[in-house]
Amino acid sequence: MDYICDELKRLNLKLNIKTNVSMKEYTTFKAGGKAACLVEPYDAESLSEIVKMCRSKDIDYYVLGNGSNVLFTDDGYDGLIIHIGADMADMTLNDDIITVGAGASLPSLSGYAASAGFSGLEFASGIPGSVGGAVVMNAGAYGGEIKDVIVYADVCDSNGSILRLTAQELELGYRSSIIQKKDYIVCSACFKLNAGNKEEIKTKMSDYNNRRREKQPLSYASAGSTFKRPEGYFAGQLIEQCGLKGFKSGGAMVSEKHAGFVINVKDATAKDILDVIAHVQDTVYRNTGVKLETEVKIVGKTKENILNILTFGYKYGKPPVCDMIIDVRFLPNPYYVDELRDKTGNDDDVYNYVMSSEEAVKYIKKIKEDILEYAKKEKKMPLVGIGCTGGRHRSVTIARALRECLLAEEYTVNLKHRDIDK
Ligand SMILES: Cc1cc2nc3c(=O)[nH]c(=O)nc-3n(C[C@H](O)[C@H](O)[C@H](O)COP(=O)(O)OP(=O)(O)OC[C@H]3O[C@@H](n4cnc5c(N)ncnc54)[C@H](O)[C@@H]3O)c2cc1C
Structure with a gap:
C-alpha cells in the first residue's frame, strides 16, 4: 500500500523502504505471501519516529528480526513490517559487559564474545535469530537461555517512548517475556558475561553445533522447533510416537530426522505448513491428550x-x-x-x-x-x-x-x- 510508504517518506529520515515484499525472503521457513511495506530503522530514534507515525495514522505494523520463528500466511500482511536488521547491529564490549543492537545476529554475538574470551553465550551460537528476537522469545538451548546473561534491554513502547527494562522487569520465562505481552520493540540489549578460556569456549560452541547438525534437519528451511515443549513431555517425542514422522502436505513435512521440526521440503506454501501443524496437533491430542502449542508465530x-x-x-x-x-x-x-x-x-x-x-x-x-x-x-x-x-x-x-x-x-x-x- 503506497500510502504507508508515502507516510514513511514524509518522516524525512534516511530509511530503507520497500513495498510489496515477499516474506519468503525474510523468513527461514521460505514461505508465505507478501507484505505491503517494509522499513528498516537504523537506530532507536528512527524506530520511535516510525512507531509514532504508525500510531497517529492508525497503521498496523509487525516487528521482524531474522524471521527464524515466524510464518507469514499466503495472503500476506497488509500493514508495515518493521525489520530490525543489520542497520541496528552495533556491538561494544566494556570489561565483561556487551551492549548490542537488536538487529545483530545471535551467532555473531556469540562469536564476538568468544573471540574476546567471554563465556555465557555459547548456547546461542547455533540459534539463527537476531538479538531482539532472542530477547523477546527468551531463546535458549543446551541448558542456557537469554535470561541467564541479560542485564537490561532498551525497548520502544507503542507510543514511541524508549524505556530501559532490567532483567527482572523483562519477565523472561519459557519462550516468553513482557515484550510479547506489551508489544514493546527491542532496540538493544546488554549482557554480562564471564571471562573464560577462548579455546574452551570455542570447543563448547562447536560441540553444540555438531550436536545440532546431527539431530536437526538443518539442510531444509524451517523455523526450528515448531511447537513449544508441553509440560512434562517433549513435543518431538510425542509426534514421533504418533507415527507422524514424514507426514506430508504439499511441500511441507514433519522432519524424519527430528519430529519436532516441520520443514519446507520443496516450495511449501504457508497453507501446506499450517495443514501439517494442524494435523500434528489434532493427532497428538487424540492419541495422547496433550495439546501442542506452536512456538512459531503465525502472522x-x-x-x-x-x-x-x-x-x-x-x-x-x-x-x-x-x-x-x-x-x-x-x-x-x-x-x-x-x-x-x-x-x-x-x-x-x-x-x-x-x-x-x-x-x-x-x-x-x-x-x-x-x-x-x-x-x-x-x-x-x-x-x-x-x-x-x-x-x-x-x-x-x-x-x-x-x-x-x-x-x-x-x-x-x-x-x-x-x-x-x-
Ligand atoms: C534451525 C533453527 C534452529 C533453532 N533453534 C533454536 C533454539 O535452539 N532455541 C531457541 O530458543 N530458538 C531456536 N530457533 C528459533 C528462533 O531462532 C528463535 O526463536 C529466535 O530467538 C528468533 O529470533 P528472530 O530474530 O528470528 O525473531 P523473528 O522470527 O523475526 O520474530 C520472532 C518474534 O519476536 C518478535 N521480534 C523479533 N525481533 C523483535 C524486536 N527487535 N523487538 C520486538 N519483537 C521482536 C517478532 O515480532 C516475533 O513475534 C531455531 C530456529 C531455526 C530456524
Whole structure:
C-alpha cells in the first residue's frame, strides 16, 4: 500500500523502504505471501519516529528480526513490517559487559564474545535469530537461555517512548517475556558475561553445533522447533510416537530426522505448513491428550480475518482441534418437529425455526463477542466448534447465522462439518 510508504517518506529520515515484499525472503521457513511495506530503522530514534507515525495514522505494523520463528500466511500482511536488521547491529564490549543492537545476529554475538574470551553465550551460537528476537522469545538451548546473561534491554513502547527494562522487569520465562505481552520493540540489549578460556569456549560452541547438525534437519528451511515443549513431555517425542514422522502436505513435512521440526521440503506454501501443524496437533491430542502449542508465530491476514467453524455432533465427542466450543443443545430442536426432522440446518425452514427463538438471537450476539474477544487477546481467530445432537439442525443454523453476522463486518467464514470420527 503506497500510502504507508508515502507516510514513511514524509518522516524525512534516511530509511530503507520497500513495498510489496515477499516474506519468503525474510523468513527461514521460505514461505508465505507478501507484505505491503517494509522499513528498516537504523537506530532507536528512527524506530520511535516510525512507531509514532504508525500510531497517529492508525497503521498496523509487525516487528521482524531474522524471521527464524515466524510464518507469514499466503495472503500476506497488509500493514508495515518493521525489520530490525543489520542497520541496528552495533556491538561494544566494556570489561565483561556487551551492549548490542537488536538487529545483530545471535551467532555473531556469540562469536564476538568468544573471540574476546567471554563465556555465557555459547548456547546461542547455533540459534539463527537476531538479538531482539532472542530477547523477546527468551531463546535458549543446551541448558542456557537469554535470561541467564541479560542485564537490561532498551525497548520502544507503542507510543514511541524508549524505556530501559532490567532483567527482572523483562519477565523472561519459557519462550516468553513482557515484550510479547506489551508489544514493546527491542532496540538493544546488554549482557554480562564471564571471562573464560577462548579455546574452551570455542570447543563448547562447536560441540553444540555438531550436536545440532546431527539431530536437526538443518539442510531444509524451517523455523526450528515448531511447537513449544508441553509440560512434562517433549513435543518431538510425542509426534514421533504418533507415527507422524514424514507426514506430508504439499511441500511441507514433519522432519524424519527430528519430529519436532516441520520443514519446507520443496516450495511449501504457508497453507501446506499450517495443514501439517494442524494435523500434528489434532493427532497428538487424540492419541495422547496433550495439546501442542506452536512456538512459531503465525502472522497474516488469514489468522486475523478468517474464521473457521467446525460443526459437530456431541455423540462423537468434542473435536480436540477447536480453540472454542459452542454448545447449542439448549436451543429448540427442529428434529422434534415432524416436517423438519429430515431436513438439515442448511434448509431455510430449519434455519427460520431455530432463529425464531429469542435465545438463538441473543446467543449469536454473545458468541460473536466471545470470538472477537478471543481474537483480540490471542491475536488470532479461534477455530470454533459448534456442537449439538439430533441431526445438524442447530449447529449448522447457528454457524450460518454467525457467518452472516461476521460477513457484514468483512470477515471470511469457512464452514465445515466434522467427519464422525475426527
Ligand atoms: C534451525 C533453527 C534452529 C533453532 N533453534 C533454536 C533454539 O535452539 N532455541 C531457541 O530458543 N530458538 C531456536 N530457533 C528459533 C528462533 O531462532 C528463535 O526463536 C529466535 O530467538 C528468533 O529470533 P528472530 O530474530 O528470528 O525473531 P523473528 O522470527 O523475526 O520474530 C520472532 C518474534 O519476536 C518478535 N521480534 C523479533 N525481533 C523483535 C524486536 N527487535 N523487538 C520486538 N519483537 C521482536 C517478532 O515480532 C516475533 O513475534 C531455531 C530456529 C531455526 C530456524
